[in-house]
Amino acid sequence: MREIRVREFGGSEVLVPVDAPDPRPGEGQVVIGVTAVDTIFVETQIRGGKARDWFPVEPPYVPGAGAGGHVTAIGPGVDPAWTGRAVITRAAVNGSYADQVLSPADALVAVPDGLDLREATALAHDGTTTMALFGQGGIRAGEWVLITAAAGGMGLLLVQLARAAGARVIGAARGTRKLALVRELGAEVVVDYTEPGWTDEVRKATGGAGVDVLWDGAGGAIGTAAFEVAADGARVSAHGAPGDAFAPLDPADAARRNITLTGIADLQLTPEEAVRRLAEAVEAAAAGRMRPHISRTFPLERAADAHAAIENREIIGKALLLA
Numbered sequence: 001m002r003e004i005r006v007r008e009f010g011g012s013e014v015l016v017p018v019d020a021p022d023p024r025p026g027e028g029q030v031v032i033g034v035t036a037v038d039t040i041f042v043e044t045q046i047r048g049g050k051a052r053d054w055f056p057v058e059p060p061y062v063p064g065a066g067a068g069g070h071v072t073a074i075g076p077g078v079d080p081a082w083t084g085r086a087v088i089t090r091a092a093v094n095g096s097y098a099d100q101v102l103s104p105a106d107a108l109v110a111v112p113d114g115l116d117l118r119e120a121t122a123l124a125h126d127g128t129t130t131m132a133l134f135g136q137g138g139i140r141a142g143e144w145v146l147i148t149a150a151a152g153g154m155g156l157l158l159v160q161l162a163r164a165a166g167a168r169v170i171g172a173a174r175g176t177r178k179l180a181l182v183r184e185l186g187a188e189v190v191v192d193y194t195e196p197g198w199t200d201e202v203r204k205a206t207g208g209a210g211v212d213v214l215w216d217g218a219g220g221a222i223g224t225a226a227f228e229v230a231a232d233g234a235r236v237s238a239h240g241a242p243g244d245a246f247a248p249l250d251p252a253d254a255a256r257r258n259i260t261l262t263g264i265a266d267l268q269l270t271p272e273e274a275v276r277r278l279a280e281a282v283e284a285a286a287a288g289r290m291r292p293h294i295s296r297t298f299p300l301e302r303a304a305d306a307h308a309a310i311e312n313r314e315i316i317g318k319a320l321l322l323a
Contacts, residue, residue, distance in 0.1 A: 001019070001020055001021070001022050001023070001098055001099050001100040002017055002018075002019060002020070002098065002099050002300065002301070002323075003017070003018060003020045003062050003095070003097060003098035003099070004016065004017055004018075004062060004063065004097035004098065004300065004301075004303040004321075005018050005059075005060045005061065005062055006047050006059050006060060006061050006062075006063060007059055007060050008059045008060075009047065009048060009049030009059060010047075010048065010049070011048070012044070012047070012304040012305070012307035012308040012311065013304055014047065014059075014304075015047065015063070015097075015303045015304040015307060016304075017300070017301045017303075020098070022100060023093075023094075023100055023101065023102045024073075024075075025073050025074055025075030025078070025102060026075050026076075026102075027075055027076050027077050028075060028076075028077050028078060028104055028105055028106065029074075029075040029078070029093070029102050029103065029104055029105060030071045030073065030074050030075065030078055030082055030087075030102070030103055030104075030105050030108065031071070031072050031073040031074075031100055031101070031102060032067060032068075032069040032070065032071055032072065032087060032089065032092075032100065032101050032102075032103055033069045033070050033071075033072040033099070033100060034067050034068070034069040034096075034098060034099050034100060034101055034300075034323040035068055035069040035070070035117050035118070035121070035322070035323060036067065036068050036069070036117065036118045036121040036122075036297075036320045036321065036322055036323070037064055037066070037067045037096050037097055037098075037121070037300065037320060037321035037322075037323065038064065038066030038067065038068075038090075038096070038121050038122060038124040038125055038318075038320065039064070039306055039307075039310065039318070039319050039320065039321060040066075040125045040126070040153070041152075041242050041310055042055075043063045043064060043307070044307050044310055044311050046063065047063060047307065061095060062094055062095025062096070062097050062098060063095055063096075063097050063303075064092065064095050064096035064097045065089075065090055065091055065092045065095070065096050065124075065125075066088070066089065066090045066092070066096055066121065066124025066125050067088070067089060067092050067096040067098075067101050067103075067121065067124070068086070068087065068088040068089075068111065068117050068118070068120055068121030068124070069086075069087070069101075069117070069323070070084060070085065070086055070087070071083055071084060071085050071087055071108075072100070074105070075105075077105075078105045079105070082105060082108065085108075085110055085111075086110065086111040086117050086120075087103075087108045087109060087110055087111060088108075088109050088111060088117075088120050088121050088123070088124050088278070088282070089101070089103040089104075089107050089108055089109070089124070090107065090124040090125055090128060090274060090278060091103055091104055091107035091271065091274075097300065097303055097321065098300075098323070099300060099323035106271075106275070107271065107274075107275055108275075109275060109278050109279050109282055111282065112282070112286050114286060115282065115285055115286045118294060118297075118320060118322075119285060119291060119292055119294065120282055120285065121320060122153065122292035122294055122317075122318040122320060123157075123278065123281045123282060123285060123292055124278065125153075126152075126153040126154040126157055126292065126318070127157060127277075127278060127281030127282070127284075127285070127292070128269070128274055128277045128278045128281060129154055129239075129267055129277075130154050130157040130158055130161065130281060130290075131277040131278075131280045131281050131284070132267050132269060132273070132277050133158070133215060133237055133239070133267060134158065134161050134162075135277075136235075136237070136262065136266065137213055137215070137235060137237070138235070139161075139162055139165045139166075139167050139213065140165075140166075140167075140212075141165065141166030141167065142166060142167070142168065143167050143168065143212040143213060144167070144168050144170065144205075144206045144209075144210075144211040144212050144213070144231075145162045145167045145168065145169050145170065145211060145212065145213040145214075145215065146170045146172065146202060146211040146213070146214045146215070146226060146229065146230075147159055147162070147169065147170070147171050147172065147187075147215045147217070148172045148173075148193065148214075148215070148216045148217050148218035148222055148223060148226050148240065149172075149173065149216075149217030149218040149240055149242065150171030150172055150173045150178075150182045150187065150190075150217075151171075151173040151174075151178035151179070151181060151182055151316050151317065152217055152242075152317070153292060153293075153317050153318040154217060155171070155173070155182075155215075155217050156181070156182070156185055156292070156293050156317050157281075157290050157292065158215055159171055159182055159185050159186050159187050160185050160186055160289065160290040160291070161284070161289065161290050162186070162213075163185075163186030163187070164186075164289050164290070167213070168188050168189075169186055169187045169188055169189075170187060170188065170189040170190070170191065170202055170205060170206075170211065171183070171187035171189070171190045171191075172190070172191050172192075172193045172198065172202070172218070172222075172226070173190070173192070173193070174192055174193060174194045174313070175192065175194075176192075177316065178316050179191075179192060181293065181316055181317070185293070188205075189201070189202075189205045193218070193222050193225075193226075198225075199225050199226070199228060199229050202226075202229045203229050206229075206231075209231050210229050210230055210231035210232075210234065211229055211230055211231060211234060212231055212233075212234050212235070213234060213235050213236075214226055214227065214229075214230045214234060214235075214236040214237070215237050215239075216236070216237065216238045216239065216240055216247055217239065217240030217242070218240050218242065218247075219238070219240045219241040219242065219245055219246045219247050220241070220245045220246075220247060221247075222247070223238055223240065223246070223247025223249070224247045224248060224249065226247070227247060227249050230257075230259055232257045232258055232259070233257075233258045233259065234257075234259050234260070235259070235260045235262075236249070236254065236259055236260065236261050236262070237262045237263065237266070237267075238261070238262075238263050238264075239262075239263055239264045239266075239267055241264075246263065246264065249261060292317060292318050293316065293317030293318060294317060294318045294319070294320055295315055295316045295317045295318065295319065296309060296314075296315060296319045296320075297319065297320045297321070297322050298319065298320070298321055298322070299321070299322055300321045300322065300323045302321075303321055306319050306321060
């Protein structure tokens with residue numbers, strides 16, 4: 001088979017295609033013939049050696065964990081009905097940047113007829129986390145919801161779900177192209193957080209009251225600024241750090257303002273919870289309540305180009321690798 005390895009920590013050029021032995025399924029495992037591979041920003045941070053405190057991997061390694069395709073082989077103890085099924089997994093064994101991957105059978109989610117396999121694959125990580133975050137948020141109709149990094153893979157899903165729940169959505173991102181898509185997918189108000197005074201626009205939109213819910217996928221100074229327009233009693237999730245730092249929010253300030261503050265630690269799911277949330281995401285996509293936006297695809301062998309595009313903020317929504 002063909003796989004992509006990180007030969008050493010560094011820039012995107014350290015991703016190299018190599019030949020490897022075909023995988024063989026063990027007890028409770030399956031082999032998936034890969035159609036598409038999910039990509040997420042944190043994989044570029046891991047590859048660059050910037051996330052070693054959280055992801056203790058050492059080169060050489062195969063990145064990724066999310067992939068979609070068809071089951072081509074099953075190991076002992078696996079239901080034969082999985083053979084030939086279109087599936088996605090977010091628990092690929094030994095990495096997912098490959099044209100064949102191993103996965104535990106109990107990590108599989110079947111892709112229903114009518115849902116494109118590529119779209120299902122794009123939900124492997126962002127869809128799972130989106131459903132967990134949305135489940136924690138308790139969104140009520142008429143509430144103001146501010147979503148930063150709203151044009152990312154997860155941000156666009158949150159915009160759609162919040163809108164479907166009857167919330168009044170403010171999407172914050174950078175650039176006219178991204179903001180246009182955020183508005184198209186359901187945001188009532190869009191703001192460019194690279195422009196001075198963007199938080200004033202948010203406060204004005206809410207009539208001065210501030211937002212009831214903040215989902216901060218941007219982190220850093222953007223997340224800190226967004227926190228200031230959260231209303232007293234708001235629910236805030238500071239889970240994003242694409243700029244290498246989560247928003248440094250003060251728990252004492254949150255307590256004083258009666259704000260419920262959660263972070264990335266509250267989105268760490270057990271394997272069983274992750275499968276359940278992924279299945280919920282697939283169900284929501286199949287029902288039309290949300291769909292991932294796949295803006296670019298790359299051949300598996302060009303994984304380095306995909307990483308470069310992600311790091312350069314060229315991707316709106318999702319990028320996939322195609323095997």
